[in-house]
Amino acid sequence: MTESAPSDEGFIPAGLAALGIEADETDLAVMAAFHGLLWPPLAELLALDTGDVEPERCPDLSRGPRL
Amino acid sequence: MSEPLDMGLRAQAAAIAAGEVDPGELLDAALARIEERNPALNAVVETFPERSREMLAAAPAGPLHGVPLVIKDEWPLPWRAQRFGAAELMTPTAPGESGPYRVLRDAGATIVGVGNMHELGAGSTGALSYYGAAHNPWDTERCPGGSSSGPAAAVAGRLVAGAVGADGLGSVRLPAAYCGLTGLKPTFGRSAMEGHHLAPITNLIVSGPLCADAGDCRLLGSVLCGEELAAGDAAAGLRIGVVRDPVSEDVTPEVAAACEEAVEALRAATGGELRELALPDLEAASLAGILIINSEAMSGATPEKLNRLSPELSPIARGTLKYAMLLPAAAVTQAQRLRTLMRRRLAALFAEVDVIAWPTVPAPAPPLDAPVVELPSGTRSADQANVRGAALANLTGIPAISMPVGLSEDGLPLALQLQGAWGADELLLDAAEALERANGRRWVDAVPPLAEASATEA
Numbered sequence: 001m002t003e004s005a006p007s008d009e010g011f012i013p014a015g016l017a018a019l020g021i022e023a024d025e026t027d028l029a030v031m032a033a034f035h036g037l038l039w040p041p042l043a044e045l046l047a048l049d050t051g052d053v054e055p056e057r058c059p060d061l062s063r064g065p066r067l
Numbered sequence: 068m069s070e071p072l073d074m075g076l077r078a079q080a081a082a083i084a085a086g087e088v089d090p091g092e093l094l095d096a097a098l099a100r101i102e103e104r105n106p107a108l109n110a111v112v113e114t115f116p117e118r119s120r121e122m123l124a125a126a127p128a129g130p131l132h133g134v135p136l137v138i139k140d141e142w143p144l145p146w147r148a149q150r151f152g153a154a155e156l157m158t159p160t161a162p163g164e165s166g167p168y169r170v171l172r173d174a175g176a177t178i179v180g181v182g183n184m185h186e187l188g189a190g191s192t193g194a195l196s197y198y199g200a201a202h203n204p205w206d207t208e209r210c211p212g213g214s215s216s217g218p219a220a221a222v223a224g225r226l227v228a229g230a231v232g233a234d235g236l237g238s239v240r241l242p243a244a245y246c247g248l249t250g251l252k253p254t255f256g257r258s259a260m261e262g263h264h265l266a267p268i269t270n271l272i273v274s275g276p277l278c279a280d281a282g283d284c285r286l287l288g289s290v291l292c293g294e295e296l297a298a299g300d301a302a303a304g305l306r307i308g309v310v311r312d313p314v315s316e317d318v319t320p321e322v323a324a325a326c327e328e329a330v331e332a333l334r335a336a337t338g339g340e341l342r343e344l345a346l347p348d349l350e351a352a353s354l355a356g357i358l359i360i361n362s363e364a365m366s367g368a369t370p371e372k373l374n375r376l377s378p379e380l381s382p383i384a385r386g387t388l389k390y391a392m393l394l395p396a397a398a399v400t401q402a403q404r405l406r407t408l409m410r411r412r413l414a415a416l417f418a419e420v421d422v423i424a425w426p427t428v429p430a431p432a433p434p435l436d437a438p439v440v441e442l443p444s445g446t447r448s449a450d451q452a453n454v455r456g457a458a459l460a461n462l463t464g465i466p467a468i469s470m471p472v473g474l475s476e477d478g479l480p481l482a483l484q485l486q487g488a489w490g491a492d493e494l495l496l497d498a499a500e501a502l503e504r505a506n507g508r509r510w511v512d513a514v515p516p517l518a519e520a521s522a523t524e525a
Contacts, residue, residue, distance in 0.1 A: 030386025
């Protein structure tokens with residue numbers, strides 16, 4: 001499941017460095033574990049072609065969408 | 068009459084209204100019960116007897132007059148800021164009159180304590196909290212569910228008959244399932260939320276009741292919604308949609324059997340029908356919910372704040388907060404597009420069925436020290452497994468209810484979830500009550516071992 005995750009050794013330190021966020025070894029271990037779980041389905045989500053989904057303008061979650 | 072504290076919410080309110088129970092004595096009994104049982108449950112993180120007595124002294128006549136309740140550590144009270152189960156929040160909090168506090172006060176209720184919760188609302192087990200883990204009254208070595216862990220454990224342990232939780236990705240329904248309770252996630256925007264630190268920005272989180280049965284949820288839910296969730300016969304001829312997907316199939320055999328039996332009982336009781344439905348992209352919808360709630364929770368976060376996180380935050384919270392800062396904006400945009408797609412799919416489905424049913428959780432409560440579940444697909448973290456069936460209602464805004472439908476071989480509750488169209492909260496309560504009648508209230512009246520002593524003494 002984690003095969004499609006970009007290496008946390010690159011993604012996470014690079015992201016943290018870009019934003020100036022400090023992390024110790026424990027932080028990095030937690031982030032790596034979370035990354036391994038989250039990234040593969042996230043990549044699948046990004047790969048979903050939703051181009052034909054007409055955006056819902058200011059959706060009112062208390063009601064159904066206008067069809 | 069049974070011990071007043073062991074009655075349900077409606078019965079307590081009715082007995083007080085009839086003059087059969089003194090509300091002052093009931094409050095004292097609740098405080099004593101908390102003192103007696105809370106060491107085993109860690110369900111209630113703070114009591115304030117003088118404040119509670121002041122509330123009672125000033126309580127107006129109302130549907131909950133004199134009834135003691137617990138509220139989750141997610142809203143401020145006039146004398147206490149919420150901690151959100153954490154040592155530190157990204158958004159400042161302060162004491163104040165939150166929406167749930169106001170509606171409870173105006174209904175005559177007495178807030179007797181604040182309920183524990185999973186740290187930052189970011190988990191479905193209740194195993195992690197600034198206050199320490201809450202424990203499941205059915206087995207105190209097991210997770211009570213989360214993030215409304217304390218409210219659920221408090222009601223199941225008969226410390227109180229009702230509690231207010233919050234549901235952002237299942238946080239009322241999941242602990243209800245683990246603790247053998249009924250929990251309602253109202254339609255988005257219908258229940259009181261003011262004062263929640265994310266209220267101005269959230270499109271996911273709602274307040275909701277946790278009680279023993281649907282009738283009690285109807286009473287407390289009506290107070291939270293500021294309007295009567297009227298009982299009716301809307302469930303007659305109920306068209307039940309069943310989704311054959313991981314949410315129904317990647318579950319333990321006990322969960323599958325109990326939920327199938329319950330769905331069939333509900334169909335028979337309502338003279339309804341079952342329809343098989345296809346609802347693609349449920350896994351992606353769960354992730355969409357996670358991404359959106361993460362983006363809401365990170366509101367106000369800055370790299371500087373993340374570099375100054377309290378050392379009292381758990382390592383998991385520290386790491387996940389920092390990781391959330393790295394998530395690509397494109398993913399959140401894609402999540403919102405998927406939300407639109409799922410809302411449209413649901414709107415079309417709800418033209419064909421009245422409710423959609425699947426197990427609330429794929430497995431009963433796991434151990435607190437190893438919150439993982441064994442499913443046909445393999446070993447998963449409970450959080451990963453639970454969000455799959457819970458997130459859709461939050462993502463799309465629809466109401467959902469969880470109700471107990473059995474016990475596992477280990478004596479742990481099993482639960483069914485029903486989801487309805489926007490505004491169909493009353494229908495869900497009607498359906499849950501129909502199921503209770505059909506199974507002779509066997510599961511809503513079941514008492515966990517920790518609470519059995521007082522129930523049998525009465």
